[in-house]
Amino acid sequence: MSALTSKQAAGLALSAFMTLDAALGMIASDGRILMTNPAFDRLFGKNSSEDLLGRLQLSSWNEALDTSPLLSINDHTFRVKVTAQPQGYFINAEDITDQFDRTAREARRARTDRLTELGNRRLLREGLQALLDEPGVPQDRHALLTIDLDRFKAINDTLGRKIGDALLCLVARRIRSTVSDHDVVARLYGDQFGILQSEQAQPASAIALAKRLRDLLSRPYMLEGQLIEVTARVGIAPLTPDTTDVDQVINNADLALNRAKQDRAADYCIFESGMDQTMRARRALETDLRRALALREFALVYQPQFDLQSGRVTGLEALLRWNSPTRGPVSPMEFIPLAEETGIISPIGEWVLRTACRDAAGWPDDITVAVNVSAVQFANRALSTTVLSALADSGLDPRRLELEITESVMLDARGTALGVLQRLRATGVRVSLDDFGTGYSSLGYLRSFPFDKIKIDQSFVRGASEDRGNRAIVRAIASLGQNLGMATVAEGVETTEHMERVSTAGCTHVQGYLISRPLPPEQVRAFLARGTVALPPSSSDCSKVA
Structure with missing residues (x-):
């Protein structure tokens, strides 16, 4: 060509x-x-x-x-x-x-929560980064708010994900109605939302918004014939002139939100520098707690329970102790709530159960062992299998095992906890209700489940000498137990006066330092072999029991 x-x-x-x-x-x-x-x-x-x-x-x-x-x-x-x-x-x-429109649509989709049609975490982070990067922007006129819904997980589990998703959409609509056009609203994940409030005097504007959110989001929702109520908690992190990092701001808001959730009376909480230090200490404790389980730093001690009628010790309660090589002895009041919150209580609880059954198998055949089981453990459907496995491995008679639960175990909308208790009780395992009288619905639980024993919280026992109301409560619980055929254990009995009072009130058992301090496993057999408990002299007959 x-x-x-x-x-x-x-x-x-x-x-x-x-x-x-x-x-x-x-x-x-x-x-x-x-x-x-x-x-x-x-x-x-x-x-x-x-x-x-x-x-x-x-x-x-x-x-x-x-x-x-x-x-x-x-x-x-x-x-x-x-x-x-x-x-x-x-x-x-x-x-x-x-092409431009398609790119813009894709960019919007990448920054939009598909369920609620609010922004997502990426949009919030980009908006926050833009504020931090823009020169000359007064940082003290902006704040990040994070919002969390109490009881959402229970609603989602009980009523189903469809209802849960519909609830989140209604919540999103209410949140959007409270903010200005300048604010960025996003669903961060699950039932947590975020608001980047701009061009407002801080922290006063964030506080006012938090109060509006608390009021509006806590109003009832009607979904498929179900009246649903939730409570909103808000964490506030105002930006400061030295704020430079997006993750720092988000972390500060989360810390404030966690504090608001811990303080049940608080609608909101504003971040303070000390919270970060507290959270670091909490994370360090959690790390040590996990290590303690792996390195077997836990131990059990046993506190005797004294039968006022027979005049002898008939059982012992297993109490968990942690002696850390770096922290020293750590109070159960410090590490047990953290273990429950993080879920570590499940493997720890299984270790306690198996160890207590193994120890009790070496005691006289008429002595029982009581083991505390938390609501978190009951969330595991395999709990009954674990209990039966511990009994089989140790050879302990099921009738010698007593599970102590609090009413938080019974706060189960699906009734799974009640079913587990019924299956275990059918095998002979005993069940007692701990800290009776400190909750809201204990009488209802006594009707729904035939407990073997009611334990009266030590606050009523120790406070009875100064408070006629406490004395009346102890008498009422003892009478209730007698009418229902349930034993009643008065906890925290430390003096002969305590012993006389609970005995007169009709309690069947006592537990406390007057009988014995908690004993290490190697001392239990010798203690039981003595057959008697030396009590201080008193004019009351109940102090003369052997």
Whole structure:
């Protein structure tokens, strides 16, 4: 095929120039139109040289070659490529409206929570980063709020995910109604939401918003005939002039939210520097707690329970102790709540159960062992299997094992805890209700489950000498236990006065330092072998029991 002549090549190039869909034009440096194609004329109009330089802002690109800014004309978006030539500029304007819109839609989707149609965590982080990066922005006029719903997990588990998702959508709608157009609202994950409040005096504006959220979100919701109530907790992290890190702000808001959730009377909490230190200490304790289980730093001690009628010890309660090589003895009041909150209580509780059954198997056949079981352990459907396995491995008679539970175990909308208790009790395992009278619905639980024993909280026992109301409570519980055929154990009996009072009130058993301090396993057999408990002298008959 022969080569094109110069004239033919020029004609072909001109033909292509005139027929391309891209808007092409040659513009002189003074703005005169030297040459255009029909697409260029349709876009910018013919004979529009007088304002073309201004519309294209060519003067600002004089020093740049091959730049590609975006230009919006008649709801269309064009990518304009400008190339400097000796005669002026060569303009190539390509319509990218569809591509641009598609990219914008994808960007919106990437920053939108699909369930609630609020922003997501990415959008919130980007908005926060933009505030921190923008020079001259007064940081003390912005705050991050995080919001969490109490009881949402229980609602989701009990009524189903469909109801849970619908509830989140209603919550999102209410949150959106409380904020201004300047604020960024996002669903962070699960039932946690975030608000980046801007251009408001802080922390006063964040506090006012937190109060509105608490009031609005706590109002009842009606979903598929179900009246649902939740409570909102809010953590507030105001930005400060020295704030530079997005993660720091989010972490501060989360710390404040956790404090608000711990303080049940608080609607909201504002971040304080000491919270970070507290959280670091908590994480360190959690790490040590996990290590303690792996390294077997836990031990059990046993506190005797004394039968006032027979005058002898009939059982012992297993109590968990932790002697850390770095912390020393750690109070159960410090580590047990953390173990329950983090879920570590489940493996710890299984260790306690197996160890207590193994120890009790070496005691006389008429002595029982009581083991505390938390509500977290009951959340595991395999609990009954674990209990039966511990009994089988140790050879302990099920009738010698007593599980102590608090009413928090019975706060189970699905009734699984009650079913586990019934299955275990059918095997002979005994069940007692601990800390009776300190909750809200204990009488109802006594009707729903035939407990073997009721344990009266030590606060009523020790406070009875100064408070007639406490004495009346002890008498009422003892009478209730007698009428229901349940034993009643008075905890915290430390003096002969305590012993006389609970005995007179009708309690059947006592437990406390007056009988014995908690004993290490190696001392239990010798203690039981003595057969008697030495009590201080008193005029009361109950102090003379052997």
